[in-house]
Amino acid sequence: MHNKELEIKAYNIRKNALTAVYSAASGHPGGSLSIADLMAVLYFDELNIDPADPDMEDRDRFVLSKGHCSPALYGTLAERGYFPIDDLKRFRQVDSNLQGHPEMKHISGVDMTTGSLGLGVSAACGMALSGKIYKKNYRVYAVLGDGEIEEGQVWEAAMYAAHYKLDNLCIFVDSNGLQIDGPTADVMNSDPIDKKYEAFGWHVIKIDGHNYDEIKAALAEAKTIKGKPTAVVMKTVKGKGVSYMENQVSWHGSAPNEEQYNQAIAELDAHIAQLGR
Numbered sequence: 316m317h318n319k320e321l322e323i324k325a326y327n328i329r330k331n332a333l334t335a336v337y338s339a340a341s342g343h344p345g346g347s348l349s350i351a352d353l354m355a356v357l358y359f360d361e362l363n364i365d366p367a368d369p370d371m372e373d374r375d376r377f378v379l380s381k382g383h384c385s386p387a388l389y390g391t392l393a394e395r396g397y398f399p400i401d402d403l404k405r406f407r408q409v410d411s412n413l414q415g416h417p418e419m420k421h422i423s424g425v426d427m428t429t430g431s432l433g434l435g436v437s438a439a440c441g442m443a444l445s446g447k448i449y450k451k452n453y454r455v456y457a458v459l460g461d462g463e464i465e466e467g468q469v470w471e472a473a474m475y476a477a478h479y480k481l482d483n484l485c486i487f488v489d490s491n492g493l494q495i496d497g498p499t500a501d502v503m504n505s506d507p508i509d510k511k512y513e514a515f516g517w518h519v520i521k522i523d524g525h526n527y528d529e530i531k532a533a534l535a536e537a538k539t540i541k542g543k544p545t546a547v548v549m550k551t552v553k554g555k556g557v558s559y560m561e562n563q564v565s566w567h568g569s570a571p572n573e574e575q576y577n578q579a580i581a582e583l584d585a586h587i588a589q590l591g592r
Contacts, residue, residue: 316360318527319590324394325355326587329556330580331390335406335413337576342407342415345566347387349491349524349551350458354391356530357456366396369423375453376442378427380435381460381489382416383568388425389413397424432460433468436486440476443484443544454538457486462494465503470515476544477516484544485537489524491553493564512546524549557582 316324328351336342358364362375379388386406393400405411412421416430426442429435439457446453463469476484488508496502505511509519518540522529530549537545553567554560557579571579 321355321359321527322352323587323590324359325351326556326583326590327394328354328387328390330583331393331400331403332386333557333571333576333579333583335386335389335403336570337573338404339407340570341568342386342570343383343568344386344557344571345493345553345560345563345568346381346384346460346489346491347390348555348557348560349553350384350387350487350489351390351555352525352527353458353487353489353530353549354387356527356534358391358395360531361534362456363453364395364424366424369397373451373453376426376439376455378435378439378442378455378457379417379429380439380457380486381432381463382429382435384458384460385413385415385417388417389422392422392424395424398422432463433466433472435459436469437472437475439484439486440472440479440481443476443481444479446483447479447481453483455481455484457484459486459488460494461488461490461492461499461505461508462502464488464505464508465499473512473515473517480542481544482541485534485547486544487524487547487549489551490548491551493553493562493567495564495567497564508548509546512548516543518543518545520545520547522547522549524551525555556586 332347417425419425419428427438443455520533533547560566
């Protein structure tokens with residue numbers, strides 16, 4: 316898919332994510348918006364998946380390790396046709412499948428239940444090792460937050476993946492520089508992220524997480540790496556695409572009111588209209 320088409324998909328994913336959070340009056344918009352470009356490339360250009368057969372045995376696997384950013388995943392799955400977009404308006408409601416964190420048993424297209432930070436990437440390692448053992452060709456992708464990697468379990472998984480030479484595993488670290496309590500550099504500085512993963516035996520790629528050519532190139536490069544897993548460290552903007560949300564820690568876990576929601580949708584629609592010219 317051409318970059319312009321993917322960018323339009325990403326803006327629609329952002330609209331979907333914000334609609335979910337606004338409808339629930341709760342959720343995590345900031346980190347959902349920062350990964351929308353990656354999600355568009357993965358789900359509309361890269362992954363071997365089929366919404367009509369979501370449990371296809373040889374499908375590629377995706378794990379949202381930073382599970383609180385479920386609006387991005389739900390918004391992507393709805394855009395890709397796994398379930399109706401209108402279902403997003405029931406996000407976080409008691410009788411809805413779309414709870415605050417992804418749940419694999421009840422949501423079509425979700426490969427792993429996540430929420431407890433660090434758990435998702437560990438599960439992704441298990442999926443990748445299973446693929447190796449059973450000689451499957453599928454690949455496993457996971458997205459972590461730069462706040463999430465403060466969890467010790469993340470680094471246990473890093474050792475595990477390198478030890479078992481999981482070259483069918485590719486993770487993306489959403490390095491937007493902000494977490495719930497403030498800048499990651501102030502809360503628990505994890506830089507240099509790239510050097511840490513290199514020290515753990517990973518192949519590392521650094522990219523602009525909003526540049527489609529760089530995302531595509533990273534995915535292509537990861538496929539050529541043999542004998543070690545790949546970590547893609549993405550520099551991103553939290554709240555990307557909505558002017559008043561960008562780089563604002565207050566939007567980590569806050570829902571917009573009606574006026575703010577309408578402004579956000581208008582801004583995103585304006586971006587889409589400009590791309591469609």
